[in-house]
Amino acid sequence: MNPSFCRMRKSLKIAIDSSPNNDKEKDRLSNLPEDIVCQILSHVDTSIACRTSALSKDWNRRSVWTMLPDLSFHYWFPLYSPDYYRGFNEFVNKALDSRKGKHIRRFHLHFSSEGRSFRPSDFQKWISGAIECAAEEINIELNRDPCFHQIELPLTVFSSATLTTLKLYGHISIFATNSPVWLPKLKILDLSTHPCQGCGMEAERLVNSFLSNCPVLQEFYLNGEWNMMSIVRAPYTLKKLNVHVDSFVNDSFEIDAPSLEFFCLQQSSPVRYVIMNLNNVVAARLSILFEFISDRSCLFDLFQGLSNVKYLYLNIQYRELHGLPVINKNLPADDRDDRLPQFPNLLCLYFDGSSNMDLLPSFLQKSPNLETFIIQVKGPQDKWQLNSFCVKSPQDKQEYAEAYKHAWGR
Structure with missing residues (x-):
């Protein structure tokens, strides 16, 4: 068990036991306002928030962890046995089922697996569940054995009417779709993924499709093996651009961002730059x-x-x-x-x-x-x-x- 969680549980138990007339009155934790409780529990992993509910009879009775606006899940293969995955999958599905018809503010998934116990269909179900719950922020980090194929995102991600932040890290594929991109509320986009081999100009098409079809986009981060990129045409709303690419295989890299204020470029072996409309940086x-x-x-x-x-x-x-x-x-x-x-x-x-x-x-x-x-x-x-x-x-x-x-x- 997490040491910090153990200390928190011990201190809270002391507070409960020291409460006067503990057998007849509600414990002090139960008297906390619900919004305060949700704010506290939103700072820890959802599984920890679930176990923490046992510290208060009232929290446990009301399943207060199911009321949290933020969901956060972490799975790291070296720390857990393959059998643990089954329980992890059931818990994520249970957490999402408890939010049906409710609103999710943040959905964070950090998953590291060797591939044998992981099923792509489970991953797609989790992300689809977050979209169905009208998630505002989705943050996914997926690390797998390189010998396994990348995992595709469900198509619903590309047409969410509620997403304001989308951050993708690791072995996630966003290329296996011809579905049009339309994210009317997206303000922050982070593509720190590894494009699959053979994507070619599809990478450039998709990136510029994001930039063209996110009408309020303000921050864009491009990080990874996006070496086929040659043109970035930013919308007038874009204020921050961060490009971290090992190298470009094309003869030139063109940037057109008329409203950009903050620009970060990290790369190797550049050939030629074509810079337009960066006067506001x-x-x-x-x-x-x-x-x-x-x-x-x-x-x-x-x-x-x-x-x-x-x-x-x-x-x-x-x-x-x-x-x-x-x-x-x-x-x-x-x-x-x-x-x-x-x-x-x-x-x-x-x-x-x-x-x-x-x-x-x-x-x-x-x-x-x-x-x-x-x-x-x-x-x-x-x-x-x-x-x-x-x-x-x-x-x-x-x-x-x-x-x-x-x-x-x-």
Whole structure:
């Protein structure tokens, strides 16, 4: 049993036993308002909430755990025997059956299995049950043995009239459907899944179908092996975009997001960026790994599209340098020209790692309103050191720029 749950149960039992006239009066827990009870129990796994109901006769009599607006289930194969799955399946079905005709605020499922005891039909039944209960938020993390096929989502997920948040992690397939996507209330979409092999352009079609048919979408997270993506066209409502992709197999990656305010890009081996309508981005975080220094020319197109940002985080690395800094002799002749755009609104600049430090002098010179820049580099014994500098005057900025030009061979 969970140690924290044991301590909670012990303390609550003491409170009950110390209540005056305990045999004649209701225990103190039973006197708590129902909304308070539901709020407390919503912070633990639903199975724990069910067992906690035994601490109060009134809770147990009313099956108070069936009134919770949030359902959370965790199954981890190394911790449980295969026989446990049967009971887990029955409990999830019982919890969903008890909510029929009621409203679910959140449905969270974290499932890790080796595959032998798991049946895809059970998974689809659970998700369909949550949709039938008009769930507002669905958060699913499914981890299985790689030798097993990915599990398909039920079609009802793609046309829910109540979903505001959909987060999918792990071995979940969203490609085996031609059903149109229409999620009129969805505000947050997180696709941290592993697209199946052979999906090809279907991945791009489906992602842009989500973006086109979620009219109030505000946040979109794309994380995983989505290397066939080449175009992301965001709706006017989108404020936050987070793209974490190992690499793209296409020649270019195009982003069109006119209302975007927060942009995060993490990828390897980019080829070419086509940036449109990113003038409203306030904060950007770029973590990019190039094979060779000569490949980084596309980086300046990305900077050009983000030249209006106020806060910029940079981590640019090169495999050929093995974490060493870029110095003058490493650069191709056409990369020594000052191709960096002006950053008139930049207030804070964060450099993570030493490989891109050669760009710092140009950034300092091209950012007239810069107030702070932060540098994190490896010092003695490979320990990371964080240095923060305040720019109080143009003279300070010029001195910093000259110092780093000398230090990094620019």
